[in-house]
Amino acid sequence: FLECPPSIAINYGVDIPPYGGDTMFANAVLAYNSLSPAMQEMIAPLKVWMSGKNVLANMQSEKQSQESGKVGAIGNIELDLNTQQMLEGFYHPMVRTHPVSGEKSLYVDKIYACGIEGMTEDESRPLLDFLSSFATQESFTCRLRWENNTVIMWDNRICLHQAFNDYDGYRREMYRAIVMGERPV
Numbered sequence: 001f002l003e004c005p006p007s008i009a010i011n012y013g014v015d016i017p018p019y020g021g022d023t024m025f026a027n028a029v030l031a032y033n034s035l036s037p038a039m040q041e042m043i044a045p046l047k048v049w050m051s052g053k054n055v056l057a058n059m060q061s062e063k064q065s066q067e068s069g070k071v072g073a074i075g076n077i078e079l080d081l082n083t084q085q086m087l088e089g090f091y092h093p094m095v096r097t098h099p100v101s102g103e104k105s106l107y108v109d110k111i112y113a114c115g116i117e118g119m120t121e122d123e124s125r126p127l128l129d130f131l132s133s134f135a136t137q138e139s140f141t142c143r144l145r146w147e148n149n150t151v152i153m154w155d156n157r158i159c160l161h162q163a164f165n166d167y168d169g170y171r172r173e174m175y176r177a178i179v180m181g182e183r184p185v
Helices: 027-035 037-043 053-065 083-090 121-135
Strands: 006-015 024-029 048-050 090-093 093-096 103-108 113-116 141-144 151-155 160-162 173-178
Touching: 027 103, 027 121, 048 141, 053 151, 083 151, 083 173, 103 121, 151 173
Parallel strands: none
Antiparallel strands: 006 151, 006 173, 024 141, 024 160, 048 090, 048 113, 093 103
């Protein structure tokens, strides 16, 4: 949802639960290259609306179910968020070109891709659902099982990632550093 999304991310696992909390990565270049030429041509001019509206809705739901009543909290984590910027988001190319390698990648996901410029919700949702499911199919992904002191780094411009929240009752402490990126082209 940012105008200039992070380019590189580094995570360090400090305290990892005995099970759960894995992270799934998807190769968005491989996904794009595996689309038919007709689909590549069709989506080439499209711009996807990236917004944090779904994240904020989930946070609001979580907040209402918590007794703590902390605004902008997930579990016991307090977040300092610019909610208006998250809601407004930005339009970015659905087919993104890596600024260094020149590789084209599919720039959609299940969480932040909320619409397509010039299309109604009913028109854009099936295409976004198809592309995000296509990009995250098993043949384009790998799954990382965290251990204490694991360090990983990925190029956020050509990878999709999803952390699983399936370790209820256990502590999971992670540190993340990001390198700010450029506006996608």
